[in-house]
Amino acid sequence: xxxPYESQDAKIDDIISETPGIKTFVIRPKEKFSFLTGQFIEFxxxxxxxxxxxxxxxxxxxxxxxxxxxxxxxxxxxxxxxKKSSYVQIRGPYGKGYPIDKxxxxxxxxxxxxxxxxxxxxFLLTLLEERDKFKRVxxxxxxxxxxxxxxxxxxxKWMKDKRLEVFRSVDKPDVSWKETDGVATVLLDKFSVxxxxxVSVVCGPPIMMKFTTxxxxxxxxxxxxxxxxxxxxxxxxxxxxxHCGLGRFxxxxxxxxxxxxxxxxxxxxxx
Amino acid sequence: MGQLYxxxxxxxxxxxxxxxxxWYVYAPTRQGKKLNFEHITVNNIADIELSTYRAxxxxxxxxxxxxxxxxxxxxxxxxxxxxxxxxKGCDLNSLETYDKMYLEGEFAEPFYxxxxxxxxxxxxxxxxxxxxxxxxxxxxxxxxxxxxxxNLSAINSGYIVDISSERGEEFIKSKKEFxxxxxxxxxxIKREAKRRASIDVVENINRHFDIKAPFLDLLRQTLTSEVxxxxxxxxxxxxxxxxxxxxxxxxLIEENKNRKDHAVSKFRHWDSCQYTGFVRVAGGANxxxxxxxxxxxxxxxxxxxxxxxxxxxxxxxxxxxxEVCHGKIDMRKVxxxxxxxxxxxxx
Numbered sequence: 001x002x003x004p005y006e007s008q009d010a011k012i013d014d015i016i017s018e019t020p021g022i023k024t025f026v027i028r029p030k031e032k033f034s035f036l037t038g039q040f041i042e043f044x045x046x047x048x049x050x051x052x053x054x055x056x057x058x059x060x061x062x063x064x065x066x067x068x069x070x071x072x073x074x075x076x077x078x079x080x081x082x083k084k085s086s087y088v089q090i091r092g093p094y095g096k097g098y099p100i101d102k103x104x105x106x107x108x109x110x111x112x113x114x115x116x117x118x119x120x121x122x123f124l125l126t127l128l129e130e131r132d133k134f135k136r137v138x139x140x141x142x143x144x145x146x147x148x149x150x151x152x153x154x155x156x157k158w159m160k161d162k163r164l165e166v167f168r169s170v171d172k173p174d175v176s177w178k179e180t181d182g183v184a185t186v187l188l189d190k191f192s193v194x195x196x197x198x199v200s201v202v203c204g205p206p207i208m209m210k211f212t213t214x215x216x217x218x219x220x221x222x223x224x225x226x227x228x229x230x231x232x233x234x235x236x237x238x239x240x241x242x243h244c245g246l247g248r249f250x251x252x253x254x255x256x257x258x259x260x261x262x263x264x265x266x267x268x269x270x271x
Numbered sequence: 272m273g274q275l276y277x278x279x280x281x282x283x284x285x286x287x288x289x290x291x292x293x294w295y296v297y298a299p300t301r302q303g304k305k306l307n308f309e310h311i312t313v314n315n316i317a318d319i320e321l322s323t324y325r326a327x328x329x330x331x332x333x334x335x336x337x338x339x340x341x342x343x344x345x346x347x348x349x350x351x352x353x354x355x356x357x358x359k360g361c362d363l364n365s366l367e368t369y370d371k372m373y374l375e376g377e378f379a380e381p382f383y384x385x386x387x388x389x390x391x392x393x394x395x396x397x398x399x400x401x402x403x404x405x406x407x408x409x410x411x412x413x414x415x416x417x418x419x420x421x422n423l424s425a426i427n428s429g430y431i432v433d434i435s436s437e438r439g440e441e442f443i444k445s446k447k448e449f450x451x452x453x454x455x456x457x458x459x460i461k462r463e464a465k466r467r468a469s470i471d472v473v474e475n476i477n478r479h480f481d482i483k484a485p486f487l488d489l490l491r492q493t494l495t496s497e498v499x500x501x502x503x504x505x506x507x508x509x510x511x512x513x514x515x516x517x518x519x520x521x522x523l524i525e526e527n528k529n530r531k532d533h534a535v536s537k538f539r540h541w542d543s544c545q546y547t548g549f550v551r552v553a554g555g556a557n558x559x560x561x562x563x564x565x566x567x568x569x570x571x572x573x574x575x576x577x578x579x580x581x582x583x584x585x586x587x588x589x590x591x592x593x594e595v596c597h598g599k600i601d602m603r604k605v606x607x608x609x610x611x612x613x614x615x616x617x618x
Contacts, residue, residue: 232552
């Protein structure tokens with residue numbers, strides 16, 4: 001009997017503290033579990049409930065999955081209090097994810113804000129897996145303060161990687177900060193891309209996605225080349241429960257990744 | 272049209288009396304001003320009211336339960352041997368939305384699918400529409416046109432019985448002698464006249480609203496209208512309109528302890544887009560914090576998004592939301608006011 005509501009156990013292998021409010025949980029699902037980059041899973045604790053998160057690890061790694069979670073409410077606080085070797089519940093994956101094959105041969109501009117870097121990390125690791133298929137990969141990341149930057153160690157690695165161009169900014173710099181000051185959008189002035197052969201992939205808080213999209217449009221990017229990860233509170237993940245409605249779409253089935261072209265006419269897009 | 276039979280009222284009662292040994296039957300019975308679905312036994316057969324108007328409960332109550340355990344189960348529950356009687360056109364038409372949402376797409380909802388396969392649906396013509404009825408505004412009829420296994424049209428102190436499916440055949444099989452094949456077709460002309468009369472009643476009830484579906488263009492032209500604010504003022508966020516709506520299909524999954532063994536399982540319960548927290552995300556952001564935004568969303572979901580996605584409206588004009596509303600919000604009045612407020616670009 002196949003029951004789509006049933007979750008499977010996953011053991012926490014490791015917990016990485018990214019910032020005071022953000023942790024990455026490395027989990028090992030009991031049964032085989034695979035996903036495409038950008039797809040999300042329902043992640044929870046038995047008896048506490050579940051919520052949608054997008055894995056931040058590479059989809060090529062199938063026996064262990066990483067999920068980066070910010071403490072933001074009841075469930076995430078419970079998740080943050082978990083210790084190594086305890087069990088969580090996962091089901092999925094759901095949604096469509098990033099259309100990687102459409103991106104072949106193009107310049108890829110990744111713009112992340114805060115914990116929104118989580119799905120983008122999975123996306124970036126996917127690109128690096130077959131880097132020669134893409135013309136250019138640019139990574140822009142904005143955080144509130146230098147302490148709020150997630151994946152600090154990996155960023156150091158990525159910044160040395162010849163295959164990547166990395167730009168970072170923080171809203172509130174401290175004395176040690178040698179990179180750009182300001183919100184993520186200011187990074188977009190630091191380079192130019194081939195507008196006829198590029199796509200932008202954006203994920204972050206709604207306000208950041210709004211202004212990044214507006215800026216990209218101003219710079220001449222076409223709405224159909226801007227890919228946005230929409231944050232909604234999916235409950236079922238199956239396209240039934242109605243919680244993730246975005247205009248005529250259900251984010252859990254039609255998204256969570258949409259081009260701006262698809263959703264630009266809905267009055268609730270940035271709310 | 273399926274196979275047509277005639278059965279007198281007395282024979283129908285006798286048939287039911289016999290059939291109750293084999294079937295678990297629900298039918299509308301009168302309780303005060305309302306009709307409620309009740310389990311029928313030999314003691315309350317006489318209370319069944321088939322041919323007036325719709326019962327209070329929507330058909331979804333039988334197909335996707337209000338609250339049920341959805342994990343840690345050994346099989347999906349079936350409703351084999353169950354029948355619901357006295358379903359009106361507005362009840363059955365809601366299955367257009369439900370079947371689309373729950374049977375199609377990447378995942379079929381297993382609980383709904385199971386029950387939908389089994390449940391025998393017995394419709395009946397609505398011959399006494401009430402003030403809140405507006406099926407004709409949606410282009411629908413006050414009698415069942417599809418989705419029924421059997422339909423009963425009250426006529427000449429009996430019923431015209433329309434059997435349209437194998438499930439319907441199954442239901443009458445053991446007592447088929449009660450049903451007479453219709454030879455004299457003139458009775459069908461009488462049925463037509465009765466149906467026409469019901470249509471006229473519903474049309475008269477709604478004439479002064481001066482509205483007609485589809486409402487897609489009207490909604491798109493009035494997104495920012497003050498009409499939404501005006502009507503939402505009396506909304507008390509009770510969610511009654513969505514709970515009682517036969518096409519509203521949103522739910523929430525929660526985890527709870529099973530009453531029997533106290534094991535933790537997931538439970539699904541009906542949810543409402545009219546509740547404040549329906550679309551709230553972690554951290555507190557809420558795109559529909561205001562009541563008018565939620566009211567508008569309900570209309571958009573039914574008459575814009577569903578029409579764009581599937582080509583039909585997720586509303587059958589049953590009028591339950593009008594009847595149940597504490598704030599006296601009347602969908603017809605909302606549309607009527609939107610129509611008046613519309614700034615027509617070509618005018």
